[in-house]
Amino acid sequence: MKKWIYSYHEGNGKDKQLLGGKGANLCEITQIGLNVPPGFVITTDACLSYLNDPERQLPDGVMAQVHDQMGMLEHATSKRFGDANDPLLVSVRSGSAMSMPGMMDTILNLGLNAQTLVGLIAHTGNERFGYDSYRRFIQLFGKVALGVPDELFDEQFEAVKKKAGVAVDIALQASDLQEISERFLAVVQHHTGKPFPADPYEQLEIAIKAVFNSWMGKRAVDYRREFNITTEMANGTAVNIVTMVFGNMGTDSATGVGFTRNPGTGENVLYGEYLVNAQGEDVVAGIRTPKPLQDMAEEMPVLFPQLMDLRNRLETHYHEVQDFEFTIEKGVLYCLQTRNGKMNASAMVRTSVEMAREGLITEQEALLRINPQHLEQMLYPRLDPKFKGTAIATGLPASPGAASGQAVFDADRAETLGKQGIKVILIREETKPEDIHGFFAAQGILTSRGGKTSHAAVVARGMGKPCVAGAEGIHVDVQLRKAFAGNAIIKEGDVLTLDGTSGNIYLGAVPTVETGFSTELTTLLEWADKAARLKVMANADTPHDAARALQYGAQGIGLCRTERMFNASERLPIVIDMIVADTTEQRQAALDRLLPIQRADFRDVLKIMSPRPVTVRLLDPPIHEFLPNEQQLLNELEQLHHLRLSMQGMEVLVETVKLLAGSHGEALPATVHELGDTRMVDSVISRKEQILQKVRTLHEVNPMLGHRGVRLGITFPEIYTMQIRAVLEAAAECTKEGVPVFPEIMVPQVCTVEELKYVKRLVETVHQQVEADFGVKVHYEFGSMMEVVRACMRAESLAEEAQFFSFGTNDLTQASFSFSREDAENKFLPMYNDCGILQDNPFEVLDVKGVGKLMGLAVGWGRSARPGIKVGICGEHGGHPASIRFCDEIGLDYVSCSAPRVPIARLAAAHARLLLDQGQSVIGK
Ligand code: PEP
Ligand code: MG
Numbered sequence: 001m002k003k004w005i006y007s008y009h010e011g012n013g014k015d016k017q018l019l020g021g022k023g024a025n026l027c028e029i030t031q032i033g034l035n036v037p038p039g040f041v042i043t044t045d046a047c048l049s050y051l052n053d054p055e056r057q058l059p060d061g062v063m064a065q066v067h068d069q070m071g072m073l074e075h076a077t078s079k080r081f082g083d084a085n086d087p088l089l090v091s092v093r094s095g096s097a098m099s100m101p102g103m104m105d106t107i108l109n110l111g112l113n114a115q116t117l118v119g120l121i122a123h124t125g126n127e128r129f130g131y132d133s134y135r136r137f138i139q140l141f142g143k144v145a146l147g148v149p150d151e152l153f154d155e156q157f158e159a160v161k162k163k164a165g166v167a168v169d170i171a172l173q174a175s176d177l178q179e180i181s182e183r184f185l186a187v188v189q190h191h192t193g194k195p196f197p198a199d200p201y202e203q204l205e206i207a208i209k210a211v212f213n214s215w216m217g218k219r220a221v222d223y224r225r226e227f228n229i230t231t232e233m234a235n236g237t238a239v240n241i242v243t244m245v246f247g248n249m250g251t252d253s254a255t256g257v258g259f260t261r262n263p264g265t266g267e268n269v270l271y272g273e274y275l276v277n278a279q280g281e282d283v284v285a286g287i288r289t290p291k292p293l294q295d296m297a298e299e300m301p302v303l304f305p306q307l308m309d310l311r312n313r314l315e316t317h318y319h320e321v322q323d324f325e326f327t328i329e330k331g332v333l334y335c336l337q338t339r340n341g342k343m344n345a346s347a348m349v350r351t352s353v354e355m356a357r358e359g360l361i362t363e364q365e366a367l368l369r370i371n372p373q374h375l376e377q378m379l380y381p382r383l384d385p386k387f388k389g390t391a392i393a394t395g396l397p398a399s400p401g402a403a404s405g406q407a408v409f410d411a412d413r414a415e416t417l418g419k420q421g422i423k424v425i426l427i428r429e430e431t432k433p434e435d436i437h438g439f440f441a442a443q444g445i446l447t448s449r450g451g452k453t454s455h456a457a458v459v460a461r462g463m464g465k466p467c468v469a470g471a472e473g474i475h476v477d478v479q480l481r482k483a484f485a486g487n488a489i490i491k492e493g494d495v496l497t498l499d500g501t502s503g504n505i506y507l508g509a510v511p512t513v514e515t516g517f518s519t520e521l522t523t524l525l526e527w528a529d530k531a532a533r534l535k536v537m538a539n540a541d542t543p544h545d546a547a548r549a550l551q552y553g554a555q556g557i558g559l560c561r562t563e564r565m566f567n568a569s570e571r572l573p574i575v576i577d578m579i580v581a582d583t584t585e586q587r588q589a590a591l592d593r594l595l596p597i598q599r600a601d602f603r604d605v606l607k608i609m610s611p612r613p614v615t616v617r618l619l620d621p622p623i624h625e626f627l628p629n630e631q632q633l634l635n636e637l638e639q640l641h642h643l644r645l646s647m648q649g650m651e652v653l654v655e656t657v658k659l660l661a662g663s664h665g666e667a668l669p670a671t672v673h674e675l676g677d678t679r680m681v682d683s684v685i686s687r688k689e690q691i692l693q694k695v696r697t698l699h700e701v702n703p704m705l706g707h708r709g710v711r712l713g714i715t716f717p718e719i720y721t722m723q724i725r726a727v728l729e730a731a732a733e734c735t736k737e738g739v740p741v742f743p744e745i746m747v748p749q750v751c752t753v754e755e756l757k758y759v760k761r762l763v764e765t766v767h768q769q770v771e772a773d774f775g776v777k778v779h780y781e782f783g784s785m786m787e788v789v790r791a792c793m794r795a796e797s798l799a800e801e802a803q804f805f806s807f808g809t810n811d812l813t814q815a816s817f818s819f820s821r822e823d824a825e826n827k828f829l830p831m832y833n834d835c836g837i838l839q840d841n842p843f844e845v846l847d848v849k850g851v852g853k854l855m856g857l858a859v860g861w862g863r864s865a866r867p868g869i870k871v872g873i874c875g876e877h878g879g880h881p882a883s884i885r886f887c888d889e890i891g892l893d894y895v896s897c898s899a900p901r902v903p904i905a906r907l908a909a910a911h912a913r914l915l916l917d918q919g920q921s922v923i924g925k
Contacts, residue, residue: 002840005065007072011254020238022095025338032312034335036078039242040069047212047236057211063205067713069241070204077243081202086123087116089133089244091208094214099339102224103481105144105214105468107207108279109137113198114383127250129592138184138196141203145210156183158304204241211239219436220305226440232490234621236606240533242336245329254300254328255279258307258654260294260315263323263343264400266520270294270311273451289470290451306333312337318346319361319368321351335715342458344368346376346399346518353520356527359650362916370524372881372907377401377523381902383499391504392496393485395446395471397574398457400501403444403466404509407490409481411438418442421668425496427483429476431456439463444498448474448483468501474505517551517903525553525906532909536890537615539874541565543604546614548897553906556612557605558806558896559746560873562723562764565601566594574702575626584718591722598723606741615743615806615874615896616727618720618759618783621749622708626700633692640685647678655836689778704814704822707747709785714758746806751790756801787875788809792858799865807855807894809875816851843876846883846920856890862865864892870895881908885922888912 001490006027013028013119021670023041030036042062048125070088079088099717114122123129134173135157142148157180161169164176172180172567188196188442194418197203214220223229240855247255256274261267264785273290276299307326308334314322321341343351352366361369369923382401405423407783408414412887414426420439426442428435439459441447447456451470460467475484480491488507490496497510511683537558538549542565546557566575571594578590606614628636713720727743734741745757771778784791784798787808791798795805814821819829821843832838846852855873860871872894877883884905889897889912899907 001061001064002042002045002059003065004059004062005040005069007069007111008036008038011213012671014406017095017235018045018238020044020095020240020402021097021099021339022093022337023238023240026242029314029317029335030624032313034313036244037243037334037336038073039090039240040073040206040247041095042066044236044243045458046217047238049753050209051216051236058205058212062208063201066204066208066241067201072244072691073241074663077244081111082113082116082655083119084115085119087111087200088117089120090204091240091244092204092211093240093242093337094211094237096215096237096588098229099228099342099821100220100229100234105211105217105316106229107137107140107144107210109133110141110203110207112202112307112608113200114136116200116674124249126249128174128177129246131174131181132248132310133279133566134247135177135181135184136476138181138188142184142188142191142196144214145203145206146188146192148188151185152191155242156180156187159183168304169717174756177350186640188486192293208239208241211237213925221238223436226436244328244545245332245334245336246279247275247327247329247378248277249330251276252328253277254294254303254330255326256290256296257323257325258311260311260322261341261347261351262482263321263341263819264397266347266354268351268354270308279423281515289449289472295826303328303331303333310335313874315360319365321355332863345374346400346521347503348374349378349518349524353523363659364531367907367910368474368526368914370907371417372904372911375521375904376516376900379903380763382501383497384511384513387510389506389508389510392488392490392507393471393473395448395468395474395503396451396457397499397501397503398454398469399445399446399460399465399467401466402497402499402510402512403502404495404497404512405443405491407481407483407494407496407891408442409436409478409492411435411441411474413492414438414441425498426457427474427476427490429478429813430454431459433471436757441817444468444500446471446474446498448476460500466498468498468500468503470506471503471505504538506746521903525903529908529911530910531551531913532906533720534884534892534909535894536902536905536909537613537874537894538899538902539896540877542654542900543601543608545607545899546608550608550903552902554899554900554902555894556742557609557614557879558872558894560605560614560616560618561620562598563619563625565598566626571627577700578719579623580690587716591718595726597734599725599730602743603729603733606730606734606743607739609740609741611740613744615744615783615804616723617724617725617748618710618713620702620712622698624695624700624703626690627695630695630699631693633688633695633736637685637688639694640681640688642676642814644681644685651678704811704820710747710755710759713747714755714763717762720759721762721766724763725770726769728763728767728778728780729774731778731780734769735776735778736774742779742781744783744804746783748783748808749788749811750784750786750798751788751794753794753797753801756784756798759778760801783870785874786855786858787815789815792854795858795861796865799862799869802862802869802873803866804870805858805862807858807866807871807873807892808852809846809855809877810843812854812875813847813851813877815843816847816854819843844884845880846877848883848886852886852890859890859892870894877904881905884908885915889916889921890922 007108008027009031011027013024016024019041026036046059070081074854077088079086081088089109092107092110117130117134121127139153160176160180184194247253254276255278258272262269262271270293272293275290323341324338325336327336348370355361356363356366358911398655405425406425409427414424415437415489423443425444426438428446445456445460447469448471450875454469457467457469457899477563483490495509497506514708535555537556540546540557541560541561574593575589578587581587679892710784731741731743750756781803783804784802785808786805859871870893873887874896878895879901895905
């Protein structure tokens with residue numbers, strides 16, 4: 001008979017696929033001697049067999065093995081399941097290989113019925129506790145296993161509270177709770193048409209099936225899709241059946257959740273919350289606001305050191321920050337679950353560096369435990385420190401960062417507005433797992449109830465979204481779609497700002513600033529640079545971008561798109577002059593004006609980056625991009641012609657006024673004469689007409705495959721010559737000043753070596769002139785973009801002329817797929833992804849199998865002609881972690897990406913090496 005079940009004493013704590021994360025960890029900590037309530041785990045295999053069975057029957061043997069295991073629990077606890085004197089009660093919890101907080105269902109106090117309840121009350125001598133446990137069980141079981149809506153229970157609960165005249169749950173008497181239990185039983189009977197199941201084993205079987213079913217529930221499916229949890233990562237849920245221990249047995253009992261370190265900041269202090277005389281879900285659901293764990297030192301002085309000991313043992317065993325749940329039942333501390341703590345990026349970075357320094361983990365482990373993509377959070381904006389506004393309310397700073405958006409009061413609305421691109425803040429009294437789609441859509445989350453470990457806080461932290469929780473000064477009225485904070489009223493659609501770092505809430509949009517690098521991040525990234533083989537460069541086009549890239553640790557500039565330098569408002573008119581010029585002389589005159597401007601830019605960029613390399617790409621886009629579009633010009637011309645007519649009218653008016661004034665001997669003010677002067681309008685009209693004419697001439701049906709890049713440089717060599725001169729003269733100036741600079745001139749859109757040779761001749765001519773003019777040796781390198789398929793196929797020949805290659809994977813992806821990079825992402829790509837024709841968006845994630853294969857071949861061919869030729873990537877994929885791993889494996893020398901992605905790329909480059917050293921390859925996957 002197949003083994004479907006493992007007790008916590010026998011399960012393999014490393015086998016999360018089979019036992020789920022929770023089950024495996026409970027096995028592990030049971031086996032290292034922590035005090036875990038006796039329990040066992042039903043495997044994910046059982047779940048999959050169950051879900052695959054059209055009849056939805058538990059596989060043969062499961063219930064028999066459950067009976068055996070229950071026998072062992074009875075033995076360990078000296079209680080009996082279903083016993084009318086001293087009943088054993090259990091919890092039934094889900095747990096898959098990947099942690100999916102709150103996504104699946106848990107049932108507590110299972111085993112209660114009219115008889116066992118009597119035993120529970122008699123044995124504990126606590127009638128209130130008995131009924132409280134009973135009503136909780138009926139509601140949870142009713143909701144999770146029998147599908148009874150929560151609201152039906154809530155209505156009855158509130159009705160009894162009202163009848164009893166109490167405001168808080170804790171003030172309810174045993175008799176009230178008894179009445180609630182009876183009403184709940186009636187709710188179940190009414191809703192399901194059957195009595196509430198009384199047989200404990202029947203309860204257990206229904207509960208196990210319900211947990212298995214929850215794996216395919218909408219919440220769990222949505223969660224897996226959002227977080228890209230594949231079946232290789234987690235397939236099915238295990239079910240944990242654990243002896244109940246009670247934190248609500250009086251003032252010597254408590255329940256809480258802890259993090260071995262602060263998950264918001266990473267600080268090495270025990271962090272968490274607890275509630276005396278309460279059950280676990282009270283803490284997590286935020287029904288009562290719990291106290292910080294530190295208070296326990298005074299309130300439970302004997303137990304607090306035990307809790308600290310538990311914390312230390314968890315960390316030293318797992319070498320990882322743990323997020324754990326505990327219960328104290330009548331002075332005995334139990335650990336109910338542990339898992340790796342989810343933290344925001346800055347806490348991950350700080351704990352990585354500190355744990356490595358404490359000797360708990362190695363530097364490599366410190367690097368590998370952080371997902372490079374998560375570093376993005378650290379570059380999230382925070383409130384401008386100069387902002388001095390007054391908060392309308394303050395809550396708990398539950399997840400750092402600042403965000404503004406329109407207030408919305410339910411998750412569906414958040415989703416609808418979010419899809420329209422509107423920024424929203426989701427406001428709730430408290431959140432529940434079913435609100436998850438609202439989290440995805442919102443910029444930030446605000447709740448009026450619950451602590452820092454409430455659902456809202458935990459989920460927001462995991463997503464790196466700002467969250468203010470438990471803002472009790474705010475009264476949220478979901479029906480009215482309003483929130484009241486003192487005198488302030490927030491209506492749906494009002495803009496507000498959350499500061500998840502301080503817990504403050506402001507009306508209106510508050511300015512934000514980017515966060516700086518922490519010292520820990522600097523250290524971590526230094527370790528990353530040591531571990532990595534790939535260099536990380538930045539795509540930076542202006543001196544300002546270059547300075548930022550340097551701050552982020554770029555080792556040079558891998559792509560300076562010179563055309564971006566043309567866009568400043570004072571430069572564009574000169575560029576337009578250059579474009580509309582009819583003769584080479586006219587064009588040269590405009591270029592002569594551009595030269596000093598470009599030279600100054602290059603000089604600044606080269607100096608800022610000195611002594612690092614700066615790759616300057618010669619003009620690439622089709623030049624019509626610098627001109628207004630035809631329709632805009634037509635509209636403007638129409639308006640100008642109207643204006644001209646009106647001005648002619650003015651002319652008549654002025655003449656008449658002059659005549660009249662003259663007859664009275666009065667002099668007119670000068671401005672009146674100008675009113676009728678149409679010369680300026682005439683000249684504007686003629687300029688616009690000239691531009692319109694040019695726009696029409698330059699029109700191309702397919703400009704991305706048209707007159708751009710090197711083709712432009714060859715048809716208008718004076719443009720490239722000016723740019724080449726600007727780069728080399730800037731380098732000469734720096735060299736004269738003693739600043740070591742390393743410019744690299746890169747040619748875009750190359751498809752044949754003849755193009756490269758042509759441009760190379762221009763470069764060599766200008767280089768000789770510049771060296772002669774400036775009297776210094778100017779160092780430079782000359783290379784080719786690899787963004788045309790033919791260029792890749794001809795890499796061997798190109799390498800004879802080029803000293804370096806840089807893959808422009810934006811264009812190369814476009815060219816390889818024949819997908820327009822302008823349109824595909826808005827048209828058919830999302831559908832391709834949804835229906836699985838393509839796994840990813842190839843403009844975001846490098847298509848390793850196609851585009852990547854081409855790159856690999858080109859690298860090989862290039863190096864066969866010029867061994868050791870430097871090769872990099874400067875398309876968007878250069879900042880994408882998985883793509884970076886691939887680039888490392890095919891032997892690229894560097895990746896280049898936008899400045900804010902540089903830290904991500906540095907860490908990803910380290911991961912690439914470390915994972916490859918561990919034998920993990922992305923090639924062939
Ligand atoms: C590319 O094509 O990948 C590239 C870097 O150039 P651009 O995006 O400017 O076309
Ligand atoms: Mg390109």
